[in-house]
Amino acid sequence: MTKFRMRQAWTIARLEMHRAFLSKRAFWVYLLAILPAVIFIGHGIEMKVRESRYHGRGVTPAEVVDSFTKGENVEDVLKRAPKPVEDHEWSYRRPRDDEGDEGEGAKKPRVSERIEGRSLTYFDGQRRVNVNFENGVLIRQHSQNMKNFEEDRTVFAGVFQYFYLRLAIFFGCLGIFMNLFRGEMLDKTLHYWFLAPARREVLLLGKYLAGLVAATVIFTSGALLGFGAMLWPYSGAEMQAFWSGAGPAHMFWYAAAAALGCVGYGSVFLAAGLLLRNPIIPAAVLLVWESINGFLPDLLQKLSILHYLQSMCPVAAPIESDTPALLKLLLSPAAPTSRGFAVLGLLAVTMLVLWVASSAVRRIEINYGTE
Amino acid sequence: MAVYKRGYERYDGPLTSHTTRLLAMPRFAWARLMDQKLVVILLALSMLWPLLCGGFIYLANHLSLLQGFGGKDLGKMVEINGKFFLIFMNTQAVFSVLLAALTGPGLIAPDLANNALPLYFSRPLTRLDYIGARMAVLVALLSMITWIPGSVLFVMQSSMAGRTWFAANWHLGGAIVGGFLLRIALLSMVALTCSAWVKWRIVAGALVLGFFFILAGVSQMINAILRVEFGSLFNPSRAMYIIWSAMLGVEAPSGPTAWECVSVLAGLVVVLAMILERKLRPVEVIS
C-alpha cells in the first residue's frame, strides 16, 4: 500500500474517531466499560468503611473466636467475647418438628413454635465471624476474611470473562463497528465516503482503524480501571508480593484480552454491517453461540472468539453462580488454548473476516431506499 | 331543468366505532410482520418447546408406555407440577425476548425515522391509541408463544390427569396466564420504548437484546462483587422468574422476595411509559 493510501486511511480514521469517541450515541459504551470499576470501587469503599467501623468497636482475639462451639449458650459466648461488632436479635415462628407424628392420612393441625434468633458478629482484625443462635443456643458459625484477595481476584476473573468480554465488549463493539458502515447507510451519508478519491479498501481500513482505536482505548482502559479498583482496598505485603510476582503479567493479559476482544468482535461486526441488511440477527446468533459455548463439545468451543479470549485470561473464571445445577453438570470448558496460539488465531480470524469485508465493500452499492 | 346550488358537504353517514378504527393499525402491522420470513421461522421454532412439553405431559399420564424403561421409577421424575410449568415458562421467555427484539422495533422506529407520526396524530387518534394499537400487535404475537400454548398444556394435563389433579393444581392455570401476561406487558413496553428511543429499527433491536442480556450481566456482577443478592432486582428476567416461582408455588431461589420484584418491575414499566410518552411527539427538533 502506498504512503498516500496509508495517509488517506489515517485521515479517514481520524475523522471517524472523532465520531466514535465523542458522539452522544457512544456514551453508553463508556458506561459499559467503567461499570465493573464503579462496582469494585463501591465494594472497596464498603470494605474500608466496615473495617474502620469494626476496629472502632473492638477486636476479639482470634483464639477466642475460634473457641466457640456448636451448642454453647449465648451467655457463655458473651462472657468470653463481650465485644461483638454487630448484634442482631429477631424472632419468628416455625412449624414444630413433631408435626408429622400423628400418622399418615390424619388431618395435621398446623403447630408452630416461636424462635428467638440472635446473630453476633466478631472481628479478629482480619476475619469477620458470624455466630448464629436459636433460643440462646449456638447453631451455626461462619467466618469470612474481611478482605479476601484470592476471592476478589476470582470474582474479577468471573466479571471480566462473563460480563466484560461476553457482554460489554460484545455490545460495545456491536455499537461502534456497526455504526461505521450500517449506521452511515441508515443516516444516508455513506455515499459521501464513496465519492471521495479513495479505494474502498482504504475506506474500510480507515474506518476499522477508527473503531479499533476507540473500542480498544475505551475497553482496555475500562479493564485496567476495573483491575485497579479491585486491587485498591489491598495494601502492604500482599500487594508487594503480587506486584513483584504475577501482578504485571495479570494486568497485561487482561488488557491484551480486552484489546483482542475489540480486534475480533470489531472485525466480525464491521463485516456483518457490510454484508447484511439486518446485522442484529447474526449478532443475536453470535451472542447465543458465545453464551452456550461452555456446553458445547471441545471442538465447537474452539470455534468461538470467547474461547480464545478466555484462554488468555490469567485466572480461570468460576462457573456462573445462577447456572442451574443440571446445566452445571453439562458444563465442560475446553482446555484453554496456549496464549500464543490464541493471539495468532484471533489475528488470523480477524484478517480473514477483514478480507471478506473488503471484497464486500468493493461490491456494495448505495441503495438507501431499502434501509 | 332544475339547478341545485351545490357546495361542500361533510360526510355525515355512519362511522365505524373507535375500537374498529383503532384495530386498523394492528391489522396492517400484523400483515407486515407475517410477511417476514424470520418472524415466521422464529414463531415456528418457539412452538417446538410447547410441543415437546405436550409430548412429555402425554407420557407422564401414560406411564404404561414407559414400562420397559422402568416406568414406575420414572413416575416421580415426570411429575407435572409447578416446577414443570416454571421450566416451560422460562424457556418460552427466552423465545419471547428474541421475538420481541425482532418484531418490536419495526413497530414505531420506522414511523419516527420517516416523520410519519404527524400523519397518525392528524387523524382522530391519541398517543395512547397509537401506543395501544402498536402494543396490541406485540401482545397478540407474544401470546401465541406464551400463555396460549401454556393454557393448552394446562388444559391437556387437567383432562388427562383428572379432577383430583385439577383440584389440587387449579391455581397453576391462573399463574401461567397471569405470569405470561406480566411478562408480555414488560416485554412490550421495553420493545416499544427501545423502538421509540432510537429511530433505527436495527439499533432498537440491539437495544432490546442488550437491555435483557446486559442487565442480567450487571445484576450478576453486583451480586458477585458486593456479595449480595439484591442485584437480582436489576435483572428483569430473574425478577420475573422469582415472581413466577411464587405464583406457581415453587420454592423461590434465594434473593429478593416476589413482592420486591413486583415493585421494581412496576417501577420499570412506569419509567418506560414516561420515556415513551416523551418520545412519541409529532414534532422534529433539529439541534
Added chain:
Amino acid sequence: MTAPGAAPDVVFEDVSKFYGEVLGVNKVTLHIPAGITSLVGPNGSGKTTLMNLMTGLIHPDRGAIAVRGLSPRDPESLMRITGYATQFDSAPRWATGMDFVATGLALYGYNRAESRELAWKALEQVSLTDAADRKVAGYSKGMRQRVRLAQAIAHDPPVLVLDEPLNGLDPLVRAETIDLFRHYAAQGRHVILSSHVLQEVDVISDQVILIANGMIVAEGEIRNVRDEMVEHPSQFIIRCRDASRIASLLFNESHVTEIRMNDDRLGLLVMTRDREEFSRALTRVAVAGHVIDGVIPADENVDALYEYLIGGRS
C-alpha cells in the same frame, strides 16, 4: 469519436442495471460530450441510476462505463476529476457547512488550511459563506442543496454530475447557479445534470438526453432531436379570425392529422406529419384570402418534446 485534443466523452456502452426484478436502465449507449447535458425524464425513469452508475455508487449488471477514460470502479482516480451532488438530502449531523465541505477535501490530500481555503471558495460560489459555520442539519432545503453543490465543486473537477441541482433554489440563486454551470461548460468541462424544471433545461442545455422507463428515447440538441422525429406530428398554433373555415380547408390536406379549435374561435392547434407541406398549405390558405395573424410552432421546447416522447409512457 472524440476529436483530437478535445476532452474524452462520458461513455455508456450497452449498460443495463436492474434492482432485483425492477429495471433501472436497459441497454443504454451514450456518448456525452463536454458542455451542459441535461437528463430529462419522469420520476423513476432512470436519471439518478445513470448518474449513480457513472460515479460508481452502483455498478452495472451489463456493459461498460468510462468517464473521460476512467472506470467508475476506480474511485481513487475517478473522483479526482468528478464531483457529484446527489439528491440524497442528508449530511452528517455533526457537520457545519464549512466542516462538511472541508472534510471531504482532506481526502484529496489537502492540508487543513488548504482544505478550508478551498471550501470557503466553494461556499462563496454558491453564496453560502454567511451560513458556513452553522450546522447543515439546521439549513433550509435550498441551503442544503447549495452546500451539496459546494461539496461537489470544491476540488474543481472537470466533470460535474448534479442530480436536480436547481431544486429548491430561489430565483436569484438559481440564476447564479445556472451562470456557474455555463461558466464551467465554457471551460470545456462536463456538466451533467438532471432536472424537472424543463424550461430551465431548455434554456441552458447544450444537449438533452430524454429517458423513460430506463431507456434513452432521444438525445442531442433540442432542435436536432425535433427535426429527426419526422414520423411524429409537429404542432402549430395558428392565430386567425376565421378559424372554422381555415380548419375545414386544412382538413383536406393529407398530412394534417388533427385539428383542435380554440374556445374563442380565434385560433387552431394543428398537427401535421410534414412541416414543409404544412407551410405550403398555409400559403394556399392565405392566398385564398383568409387572414392569418400568426403561426407559432408549439413543440420546439423541451416540454413539448417531453410530452411527445415520454408523456404517454410515464
